[in-house]
Amino acid sequence: MKKGLVIIVFIVSNLTTSFSQNNDTIYKAYVSVQNEEINFSSLKKIKSPKISDYQGSYHFGDSEAESQLEIIYSNDQLFARTEYNDWENNTWVLKHHRESVTYEKGILYIGDISYQLYVCADDSNLFLKKGTKGLASFYNEIENEKVYHYLQFNDDSLVEKSFGDYPETSFVKLSVKDLQRYSKRDLKIIRNEIFARNGFIFKKGGEMERYFLQKKWYNSIEKTNTPSLDTIENHNVNLILKLEKL
Incomplete structure (x- = not known):
């Protein structure tokens, strides 16, 4: 992952290692970065x-290393991306990078890094409200013969999820593997949903108009004959068209 997530990579140790609570073990927890310490026992x-x-x-x-890891759940799977700012041509440019995500036995893997879900259980922390959910990663360090057991808590805010049955098509650049389980009929609907999400006016009385007029979200958005698709959506439209022609 990019930017803010890099700080974890160099210090993550074997997560199977465990330490008993004793005088030589120190437990600490932080929000996002190490300058915002919180009560370990409150998580x-x-x-x-x-x-x-x-x-x-x-x-x-x-600061400049800030990023958001955004995850949506759609069609029985997770899709993840990192949103971050990159300095280009003397200005900050917002970018997205799709992340590899897998889920096994209650543990989430983003690339090679594992996370578990934690929640703040009290109001003892300046930087967190009770009930705040977050992804937690762990690492250990040894200093002066003492074991420091750290928990890094990355707090959650609600992710914006697009309208429709296939919001992932406006969220990440899909691959052939993502789409190979769908029929030609499904692919046609998935492709046209991208246009519908951007308010496209379909042929009057046509199959796609009849289909999307049944969707409440489509009826509530502003319509246009010239929808503007972003880079992610254009990629997915072109890929789906290729698969439809096979």
């Missing part, structure tokens, strides 16, 4: 989370 692991519980927008890093 509680969410037991038996559903895969959909990981949906959210998680804050990483600080």
Whole structure:
């Protein structure tokens, strides 16, 4: 992952290592970065989370290294991307990078880094409200013969999820693997949903107009004959068209 997530990569240790509570072990917890310390005991692991519980927008890093890890749950799977600012031509440019995401036995893997869901259980922290959900990663350091057991808590704010049955088509650049389970009929609907989400006016009385007029979200948005698709949506439209022709 990019930017703010980089701070974790160099210090993550073997997560299977455990330490008993004793005088030589120090437990500390931080929000996003190490200059915002919180009470370790106030964070509680969410037991038996559903895969959909990981949906959210998680804050990483600080200042120029800030980023948001955004995760949505759609069609029985998770899609993740990092949103960050990059300095180009003397200005900050907002960018997105799709992340590899897998879920196994209550643990979320973004690339090679594992996370679990925790929640703030009290109001003892200046930087967190009770009930705030977040992704937690762990690492250990040894200093002066003492073991420091750290928890980094990346707090969640609600992620904006697009309208429709296939919001991932406006969220990340899809691959052939993502789409290979769909029929030609499904692919046609998925492709046209991208246009519908941007208010496209379909042929009057046509199949797609009849289909999307049944969707409340389509009836509530402003319509246009010239929808403006972003880079992600254009990529997905072109890929789906290729698959429809196979």
